[in-house]
Amino acid sequence: MAIYKLKEFKIKWGMVIDLDKCTGCGACMISCQAENNMAPMPDATDKLYSMTWMLVYRLSNGKPFPDHDIAYLPRPCVQCGNPNCVPVCPVIATTKDEEGGIVSQISPRCIGCRYCMAACPYRARYFNWHDPVWPQGMEKTLTPFTSTRPRGVVEKCHYCHHRFKAAKEKARYDGRDPNKLDEDDYTTACAQNCPTGAITFGDLMNPEHKVAKLAKSPYAFRLLERLGTDPQLYYMSKREWVRRQGDNYLEHEPTKGV
Amino acid sequence: MIDKEWLPEGVERCSFGKFMVWIGFLGVFVLLGVYASYVVWSTGLITTGLNNYFAFGLWIVFDLAVIALGAGAFFSGFLTYILRIDQLKNIINLAVIVGFVCYSGAMIILTLEVGQPLRAWFGYWHPNVHSMLTEVIFCITCYLIVLIIEFIPIILENRKLNKIRFLHHLAHNFHVYMPLFAGIGTFLSFFHQGSLGGMYGVLFSQPFAYREHFFIWPWTFFLFIASAIASGPAFTMLVATMMEKITGRKLVDFKTKALLGKIAGSLLCFYLFFKILDTWYWATDTLPKMGLTFSQLYNEVYGTWLLWFELGLCGVIPAIMLIVPKFRNQPGLLYLGAFLACVGVVVNRFVFTVQTLAHPVMPFDTWTVYVPAWTEWMTCIEVTAYCILIISLSYRYLPVFPQERKLNS
Ligand code: SF4
Numbered sequence: 001m002a003i004y005k006l007k008e009f010k011i012k013w014g015m016v017i018d019l020d021k022c023t024g025c026g027a028c029m030i031s032c033q034a035e036n037n038m039a040p041m042p043d044a045t046d047k048l049y050s051m052t053w054m055l056v057y058r059l060s061n062g063k064p065f066p067d068h069d070i071a072y073l074p075r076p077c078v079q080c081g082n083p084n085c086v087p088v089c090p091v092i093a094t095t096k097d098e099e100g101g102i103v104s105q106i107s108p109r110c111i112g113c114r115y116c117m118a119a120c121p122y123r124a125r126y127f128n129w130h131d132p133v134w135p136q137g138m139e140k141t142l143t144p145f146t147s148t149r150p151r152g153v154v155e156k157c158h159y160c161h162h163r164f165k166a167a168k169e170k171a172r173y174d175g176r177d178p179n180k181l182d183e184d185d186y187t188t189a190c191a192q193n194c195p196t197g198a199i200t201f202g203d204l205m206n207p208e209h210k211v212a213k214l215a216k217s218p219y220a221f222r223l224l225e226r227l228g229t230d231p232q233l234y235y236m237s238k239r240e241w242v243r244r245q246g247d248n249y250l251e252h253e254p255t256k257g258v
Numbered sequence: 259m260i261d262k263e264w265l266p267e268g269v270e271r272c273s274f275g276k277f278m279v280w281i282g283f284l285g286v287f288v289l290l291g292v293y294a295s296y297v298v299w300s301t302g303l304i305t306t307g308l309n310n311y312f313a314f315g316l317w318i319v320f321d322l323a324v325i326a327l328g329a330g331a332f333f334s335g336f337l338t339y340i341l342r343i344d345q346l347k348n349i350i351n352l353a354v355i356v357g358f359v360c361y362s363g364a365m366i367i368l369t370l371e372v373g374q375p376l377r378a379w380f381g382y383w384h385p386n387v388h389s390m391l392t393e394v395i396f397c398i399t400c401y402l403i404v405l406i407i408e409f410i411p412i413i414l415e416n417r418k419l420n421k422i423r424f425l426h427h428l429a430h431n432f433h434v435y436m437p438l439f440a441g442i443g444t445f446l447s448f449f450h451q452g453s454l455g456g457m458y459g460v461l462f463s464q465p466f467a468y469r470e471h472f473f474i475w476p477w478t479f480f481l482f483i484a485s486a487i488a489s490g491p492a493f494t495m496l497v498a499t500m501m502e503k504i505t506g507r508k509l510v511d512f513k514t515k516a517l518l519g520k521i522a523g524s525l526l527c528f529y530l531f532f533k534i535l536d537t538w539y540w541a542t543d544t545l546p547k548m549g550l551t552f553s554q555l556y557n558e559v560y561g562t563w564l565l566w567f568e569l570g571l572c573g574v575i576p577a578i579m580l581i582v583p584k585f586r587n588q589p590g591l592l593y594l595g596a597f598l599a600c601v602g603v604v605v606n607r608f609v610f611t612v613q614t615l616a617h618p619v620m621p622f623d624t625w626t627v628y629v630p631a632w633t634e635w636m637t638c639i640e641v642t643a644y645c646i647l648i649i650s651l652s653y654r655y656l657p658v659f660p661q662e663r664k665l666n667s
């Protein structure tokens with residue numbers, strides 16, 4: 001379906017999130033905000049202007065009690081293999097590159113035209129509506145490895161890219177191949193802090209990494225798969241109704257998986 | 259009259275005082291808009307109705323609409339200078355001025371809508387050749403330059419300026435090269451009108467906007483061109499008529515207006531044929547492939563009524579009004595037809611912008627509704643006032659309408 005086919009990478013950092021384990025506690029959202037230097041919002045309840053690279057959605061099977069069931073779906077940028085946001089950006093402020101297939105966002109180059117936001121079906125891109133202001137004392141919590149972004153640019157999850165760089169550097173220092181990182185060398189803040197262990201992170205192309213196996217599970221699915229975005233983020237659920245909410249299924253269509 | 263010397267020869271204009279009141283009236287809206295722009299630049303886009311769901315809103319709709327309506331300039335230029343339809347010479351000056359104000363107006367709005375206006379030049383410096391928006395940026399900049407070049411000789415035709423020998427010759431030389439600029443303008447315009455449509459059509463993950471493509475161009479590329487060249491001439495004709503109503507003078511003969519109506523009508527038929535085909539294919543093939551049905555793409559607010567309104571009331575009906583000579587030759591119906599055609603193109607740009615974003619693509623997401631804020635309204639009104647201002651000044655001081663003297667004698 002896509003017009004621009006992008007190349008395949010030898011390393012593809014990806015995630016598998018087990019929705020049957022996720023309790024919707026929001027630890028991933030908070031870790032992401034702290035790790036990536038997000039300023040507190042003037043009004044964090046206003047979801048139309050809040051900044052949350054990682055957002056937890058609440059899914060419902062729509063049935064009345066006692067058959068009612070819910071699931072929580074954490075959504076970072078799904079790091080599309082074939083992202084719609086990349087080809088549309090007029091100034092190459094966002095790219096899909098060799099860095100393990102992570103879709104990067106170059107804040108100093110972004111002109112804030114928001115075309116990429118319109119292109120992303122996952123609403124994973126956020127515009128900086130406010131000047132970032134850290135209340136006195138809170139500046140000390142800033143992560144030194146992540147740049148802060150000004151008002152007027154678009155930003156999004158990039159799988160804590162600074163951690164990837166640090167892991168490569170460490171591997172080099174230790175005399176190992178930085179292109180063959182072990183599973184534990186590099187992980188994202190959300191995956192690290194998830195109390196239920198719902199998020200698994202690793203290289204989808206490396207059969208030794210857990211994600212590579214989990215992504216092949218019969219319960220695994222990806223969001224809006226048929227649009228052709230080819231996400232590097234997989235979800236898992238044994239509940240069929242959850243899997244059905246992963247993509248727009250027409251009534252007669254059978255669910256993917258078992 | 260203080261400015262008598264500057265008025266075109268042999269025409270009547272209202273008193274200078276009256277004109278100043280009119281300019282002052284428009285000036286108030288321009289100033290209010292300047293204030294709104296100041297608010298946006300100093301406090302950011304948080305002061306608009308845009309939000310995490312609606313990256314684009316009224317401004318983009320306004321930009322796309324004026325650019326489509328301004329297409330009268332390049333298309334009339336193409337018909338006049340390249341296809342040599344001589345009768346259009348009666349309205350070509352106005353078409354150029356309307357084109358100029360529409361494009362420069364769109365540029366003013368563009369400076370507001372980018373989150374980082376000071377970096378806007380990155381569009382030229384770090385261009386992404388894959389982006390339709392890059393194509394738009396380059397084409398509309400170049401085309402605005404072409405429009406300025408086309409506007410200059412009209413300015414130089416001013417009675418007082420034309421007395422200066424150098425300017426007189428310069429204007430003449432510009433005229434000689436006009437077919438060349440008309441050609442360049444046509445080429446550029448075709449591309450950016452198309453790219454504006456392409457901007458939506460390539461959004462392969464937005465089911466409302468996505469379209470199948472021919473080579474790298476989605477259908478919307480061609481449909482936007484067709485709808486712009488259909489409504490542009492109709493809009494130019496309407497502007498001329500409105501000027502006649504306001505000034506109480508005859509400016510363009512009805513024959514020329516009817517000809518523009520005929521051109522608009524034929525193109526509208528051409529456009530609608532493909533647009534209806536496109537909509538049908540999109541609803542029955544593209545959408546099911548994306549796991550959606552036609553009715554899922556509309557809700558209570560952004561309902562199918564928009565589609566019937568756009569394609570029926572503002573599509574098929576004006577097409578009939580403009581194409582059938584019996585209707586077209588009645589001034590009332592001609593104007594109504596042209597007006598509906600223009601509304602149709604605005605609605606088309608609106609749905610592609612707003613409905614595309616309002617529709618939740620993820621099954622568990624919800625519909626959202628966009629309400630523009632006062633800053634957005636005020637700046638759009640400002641630009642409209644600016645456009646009227648330039649047209650008013652041009653009408654008063656420049657020989658815009660070659661037929662004016664004859665028609666009013
Ligand atoms: S908002 Fe920034 S990253 Fe997005 S398309 Fe525009 S310039 Fe590119």
Ligand code: SF4
Nearest residue numbers: 077078080083085120
């Ligand atoms: S999820 Fe959105 S932001 Fe992330 S790569 Fe895909 S289109 Fe781009």
